[in-house]
Every structure is written in C-alpha cells, then in structure tokens.
Amino acid sequence: MFIPPTEGVENPNKSYEASFSSSHQEKSKIVVEKVDGVVEPNVSVSRPPTVFSANSSSSPGKAVCLPAEFNGVPAGLPARFSKSCGVNSEKATVAAADVQVTSTAVKRKQEDAQPIVIKRKRGRPPLYDRSSTPAAPTRAPSPAAAPTPALPRPPTATQHHVEPPHLVLPEASLSKSARVQIPGEVSHDVPPPLLVVENDYRIGSRAGVGTPNLHRVSRTQLNVVSWVVYLTSHVTTATATSTTAAFTCHDKTLHILDITTGEMLLPPLQLQGRASQLFVQESTIMVLTTDATLTIWDFKKRKRILSESVRHLVEGRNGGVKCVQLTAEGTPVLLLTSGEAFTRCQELEAWLLLGDVASVRCLVQPEYTMLPLCHPTDNCSRPLASLLHQTAAYCGSSRVSRPIISDDARQNLTEVFINRMLTSAQYLRSAHDYKFWLKRKIQFFIKEGLEKKLRDIFDDLLGPKDTTLTNNQEGLTWKPKIMDYDKKALLEEFLREILLAKNSLQLQRLYSEYKEQLDTTMIDLI
Template sequence: MAVSKDGTLAFISFSTDEIGCPLSEDETNNLHMKLYGKSAQTNASSVNPTIIENPELLRLREEEKTRAKTAASSEQIPRPAPPTPQRAPINKQIETRTADGKRRITPMFIPPIEGSESSEKQSESQVPTSACIGMKRKHEEMPQACLAVKRKRGRPPLYDRSAAPPPPRPPSPLAAPPPTSTQVVKTTQHVEVVSVLPEASLSKSARIQIPGETSVDIPPPLLVVENDYRAGSSHSGGTPSLHRVSKMQVNVVSWVTFLTSRVTTAAATVTTAAFTCHDKSLHILDIKTGEMILPPLKLQGRSSQLFVHENTIIVLTTDATLTIWDLENKKRILSESIRHLGEAFTRCPKLETWLLLGECASVRRVVQPEYTMLPPCHPADATAKPLTSLLHQTAAYSGSSRVSRPVISDDARLSLTEVFINRMLTSAQYLKSSHDYKYWMKRKIQFFIKEGLEKKLRVIFDDLLGPNVSSSTLDQAECRSNLPKILDCDKKSLLEEFLREILLAKNSLQLQRLYAEYKEQLDANAVDMI
C-alpha cells in the first residue's frame, strides 16, 4: 500500500508466482549456512546476530581494520624507565659503632618549614582558586551563582598568623552540621574568626587585563597592582608601606591610587575595578576615572576569592562567608555562610537554597568509572561549559582515581550509573549549558548501547525524531517533543550522531536493526523537508 501527499491511496497485490513464498526459519538458516558458513539463528549462548546485515556497518568495520593495521605497523614509542624509588626520611637519630670502636651517627630528617615564602609565590596575574563562581541575571532577580569549594586535604584550617597559637582543630564542616553560633578563637589581644578557606594573595606585581574592545595595533588596557611600591615600617612612629594600583595602556598611566594595606585580590570589568586588601577592606573604583564609587567596605574576614561581573561583586572570605552586592542599586543581595557546602553548588534565587551539581565523591566510587570522566576544560571554556568547569575543581574529581571501590551487585552498579548520568543531565539543563548537556547525553547513549538497553534507546530516539502525526492531534507532551531543538542543540543532528555510536560499539550487531529503523526514518524526514 502507498499513500501520496494529495491523499491518493494505492493498493498493489502480488501473487505467489510473482513474489514467491517466504522461507521458513529452518530454510533461512540452511541458506545462510550454505552461503556464509554461519547461521543467523540466535540462542541463549549467543544473543548477538552473527551476520552483518547493514552495509554501512560492514564498511565501517573494514575501515577500522585498515586503521588498526596502520597503527600496528607504525613505530612504537619506548616507555620511559620507571623513577628510582626514594628512601623514606629518617625521623630519628641513629647511632652505630664501627669495628674499631668509632661512633657513626645518622642525623634525623628535618622537613622544611611549611608556609615558606618560596612555596607561596604565585604567578603575576593569577589568584589562588580554592573556589570558583559564574552568574546569570534574570530580569530583576538575584544573579545565579555557581560555587565549587575545594579544601586542601590532610591540612588543618588556616589561622591568622598574627594571633596566638591556633586552637584545637574544629570538626570538618562536611562531617557535622554547621554551628548555631559563630566560632571564635580567644586570644590575649583580640578575637579572631576561624578560617576554613585559604587567604588569597597576589605577588609583588600583577597585571590584570581590562576587558573591552580589542585592537591588533593597540594592546589592551591593564589594571596594574604593585605591592610594596614603597617599603616602610609598620611599627609606631615609622612610615607605613605603600601599595599602588593604577590603570595603564601602552606605558601611559591613566590614574593611580595608593593604599596602606597589601592588595590580596583584584578584578576588573569594562566599568569597574575592585580589589581587596589584607586589612579586610574592599575597594570599588570607576575603571575610567579611578574615582571611588563607594567608601571602602569592611569585610567579615580576609578575602579568599573576588569576582566582578557587570554590576555585581562577589566576595568569598576565609571564614566561608559568601556576599553578593548589586552596585547598580547599591544593595546587598546575599550574605550567608557556606561552611556546609563541600562540592559544586548553584544558588537558586526562587527556592532560596543551594542545589547540588553533579555528585559527591562517595557516589562516584560506586558507579562505572568509564562514565564519570569529564571532558578537558580550558579556563576560557568556563562560560560555555560551566558544569564541567566547576566539577574539575571539586574534590569528587580532583582526588586520586586509585581509590577502593565498594563491592556491590552488578544490577545496583548499573542503576547507580544511570542515576549519576541523569543527575549530570539535570544539572546541565538547569545551567542551560548545551555543551554539557550534549556530552552527558552522549554518555547516556553509550551506556545504554553497551548494556543492550534497546527500549531505553527507543525512548530517546523517539523524542529526538519527534512525533509522526499531525499537529492538530498533539497533546502538551508531544508538542514539547516536536520542538526542533533542545538547549540550542538540533535534535535531528543529535539523533544522527547518536546512531553512529551504535556502529562504533562492540555490540553493534545486536542493535544494527535498531540503527537501520531510525536511520531510515531520519533520511525520510530529510527528504520530506526538501
């Protein structure tokens, strides 16, 4: 039967003399054995078809064999010799006596002092990143903030070095609920809030590029920080050290300001320059004139991170307090402790809470490891791949991959792997990140293909293909399925890419008929559009 677009219906009937009779299953198997030496029949021990029915799959496999032979004939790169193992340091003095009665003493190992100046030096233009934040303004709502907090392993929280000896280490904020009152350290001189994040610090000189219009002939303007510009004595009666901040372009200084406290963080936009100092102050200047937009703001603690985005300033202090200011309306949007956060989170203004992005390290240890790997992410890709950028900085991904994995059943591991991938997809959708969504959807397709979950693949493929009925009979769910794109990704292009994953899979023979079915529909839709 055939139907044309004008509504014409045609019915064609063939007799057995014209088209013949279909072969029985036994006759088909006997014919395959005669032609190919293999049977097309599947049994309990072999769930996959043994005969390639799709010519595209056959061509692809021949190409893979050719590439494998080329790679095998190429020269092999010699592996470097393994490093010589070093002996463990001696933690006590050892005394021995030689045959002639002389004493021989092996001295004890004295480790270098932590926090030495050589170990704390950083590059000129970089700020230590123990936390990272991206923001999106929606109408008049609070900007969306994404946060990744990473604490150093095996080291106690940092304290004010000017205070008395540090108190006993407080319990980890991830293992116990946050305290109901502010934790303080009592000294003979003053009261200091406990630090749980490292204090930021700039090198003696730093240059920060000011964003804006770029030109090939003229270099971009720079915000230049010069700490200890004029060294002095901070003792009573002496001259304090001066620290200079200026705007410069082609060795021409536009404006200059001096401070008496060392600059720890600095940031610039096309309209604003902001920097924090060691004395817990935040300075906000007009980037064009250098004039102060507001008097210096006093922070609750020393700055650990500083971010400036359009008219919004975000400061994360060492006591884990996150504060957001709206410069346009000159008001504070948010100020709260994030001591209870330990991975990657995003702030939801409507729910007034933090949403967990991705999964914690304990969940990652029980899922299939090949589906937890993150794609490489350059710092310049942070805007296009916010989820990937944040997860690269969390403990769940930055820790060692050589960890013990709990023994669980295969069914439980499969279920947790699917839950893990779905969590990633949900996070990518909330962040409206098409790159992250496409990456994790491809991971999901690969997971379903490897496990031979044909029904779940059909659900995804049907959604990408769209309903095949008239628009007048579509319900709300089908209308959403009929949208041509999802997060700026063309559905038909995604379907074509995902179908190719079937051809590349090791068990492609098992799903080759599924491939042929949806490839035929995809090509038919393309012809109809022409």
C-alpha cells in the same frame, strides 16, 4: 629530746649535768647543750624518749626522771615518764609529750619571737643561714579542725573570655608585587594595560624606624603610570574589568575605583570579615569572606543583591574554594577544588550541586567521567564544562584508584552520574552541554546492551508514530525540539553510534527498526 652519751668520751665543757636515780643507786651523766632560741612549731620529735629498764646496758635503772628545766619541758612531764611501763604506756606517753612540747613551743613563739635555730645532728659542722630572711614557720593544722573545701569563685567581668570567630576559609593573599591584566581591546602592537599592586612599597630612601608601611596600587601601560593610590593596609585581592578596579585589604575594607581615572566610586566598604575570594563582573561585585559569608552588590544601583552564609557548602569537604563566579545571567557559582560546583537557585532559595562529588566519581566507569574539550572562550556556550574544568577534578580521572564493587552497582552509579550531568546542563540552559551528555548516555546504553532504555529515548526523539495529531494526546504533548536541537536530527546522529559500537550486531535489529521509521517520517515531511 634524749641524746645518749658516747662511751669512753668525756666532754670537758659541761654546761649541764642531769642525774638519774635507779634502784642500784647508780648515776649516769649526760651532757646537754643549751640552745637559746625558740623551737620551730610543727616539728615532731624524731625519736621518742627512751625508758630504760633493768636489763638496759647503758643505764641499769628501771626508770628515768628528766629534770624540769630540760629544754623548756614542763616539770610534770618527767613524772609521767617514771610511771610509764609497757608498750601501751610508752605510746601514750610519747603522744602526750608531743602535744605538750608543741603547745609550749607555740606559746613561747607568741610571747617572744626569736630567730629560728637550725637543728643539726651531733658530730656535724653547724649550718649557716645563707639567706638574709629566714623562712616563715609553717603552722600545723589542728587535728580536730576539718579542712574547709574550696568554694568556686563567682564569674567576674575580667574572667569573661570571648572566643574569636572560627575561620572556615583562609584569607586571600597577594605577593609583594602582583599584576592584573585589564580586559579591553587587544592589540598586537600595544600591550594591554595592567593593574599593578605593590605591597610594602618604599618611597625613596627615607624609610626608617617608625615609618608606616605603604602599599601602592597603580594603572600602568608601556611603563607609563596613569594613576596611583597609596594605602596603609596590606592588599590581599585585586581584580579589574574594562570599567572598574576592585581590591580588598587586610583591614576588612573593599575599595572600588574607576579603572580609567582612579577615582573612588564609593567610600571603602567595611566587610564582615577578611576577604577570601573576590569577583567583579561589570557593575556586580561578589565577595566571599573567611567566615564563609557570600555577599553580592550592584554598586551602580547601590543595592545588595545577596548576603548569605555558605558554611554548609564548604565545611566537611576535602579542599577549599577555588573561586566564585557569576554566570551570564548573574547567577552565583561556587567552585570547590574537590570538583563540586554549586549554583544558587533564586526561586528555591537554595544551592544546587552541579556535577558530582569525588566519592561518586571514583565509582563511575572512567570513560564517562571525562569532560569535553573546552576553550576559555566557550564560557557562554559550554558553561557546565567550563565551570567543571576550572576545578581540575575531572581531568585524568581514569588514572584514579577505584574501589572494587559489583558490576551492577557500578552500572547504576554510572547512569546516575550521567543523569546528574544532564540535569545540571538543563538547569544552566546549556544546549551544547546537554547534547554532549545525552550522547554519552546513548553510548553507555549501547555498550551495556540496555535495549529497553534505548527504545525509551529513541521513541521520544522520533515522536508519535501516528502523523495525525487530531485527538492524539501524545501528539499534543510532544515537542519537536529539545534544548534548541531538532529531535529527529539527534536520533539520526545517535543511530550511527550503534554502527560504531563493538556489539553492533546485537543491536542491529533495533537500528534497522528505528532507521526505517525515521526515513518514513522524513519522506512524509517532504
């Protein structure tokens, strides 16, 4: 590495003098500082050696000859510098010098390892090594060797990752203290008994570090505790009947106890997942887990009635599951917060949709989507209305923003909605619900002036015109009752709706025609 001298400055500490010959017999001296160390490999020369020409101001000589002992450079290298001339020769000489310097430095590194000397520029103070261990030199890759592509590692047992099951439904949760009323005889003097759940229950002041969390379930009445059960897992759901208490825990267990004594009727059942919904009716227990698996047991008969995934019913729908129930006949019902109610048909082994989806209800005329008033005691008499009322999706539907569609489309969607309600009530065998929606259908046809569709319904309610049923196919297939209601009584009630309608004059002829036939039929029966 060539370092040009500073003009007018002479260093008194001359450790080495290098003489350069030229055609003018002039000599220039360069002070070179010796460094005892090993040149770090893979350090390229920052500036190539300069070849002075006759026009050079620093050295008028034509060629420069470096001594053989200069910084470990081989003796043959100066001869190459003296013979080089021109740009092409200078580039070739610099490349050869880089290769030889690097190879020589690496060879010296292997023969005698010495501490690495930090290079510094002239005029700057020396840099001191602040670390106790010098950095390992980085060896430059050979230009001839091609980089080897990284091969993918074969899968090992430690790299196997098992994805956790996707939770379709959230896990049920109870507050720190919850109370469930136990059904039974209601007395105004004595309050009803309660099933009390106390999570993270502390026994006195002995709880300290390392004490496990205890959870307590008890039956109390008038502040008198009948029985107590302690658990080590958090209670997530709890329900009670007049004979049974059931609750689930965070450790995927289901506990079934006698409500009077607190004795376990069965050992804890291990569920497939954590509980999301729990329902108990007499001796039947229904559990819906977070992976959308619905299971029904009859714990008295110790028999599983149903175990089926309902993932297809809850995925892709707005909202979650409000609750699960059993009808009076033991049919499972799944209620969603969006307003849909699904019931399972055992014969078809499929789930049926009761009511309609929210996307259809917002397109229906609002006055026909309102549900009838339903009391909690009407669960058996009006099962459809009771189920849909629990979803709270049909209440106040007239205030929902409705898209703008054509009148024909809205009229058709309204008729389809009412027909679905009629079919749902007929499947549930609910006479009250069926009569309510049949009356809504008559009111809709009267408002829209659909005389032909009104005649189809009135003809079925009136029955065959010919009272002689012999050799009359229509008379043989016609039934006088529908869902426990007399058809002729229904016709008389529905004809009054024509008189109450605003367009009663338009349908006056229809009213007179069927009213006269109905009166004639009633006289014949008398």
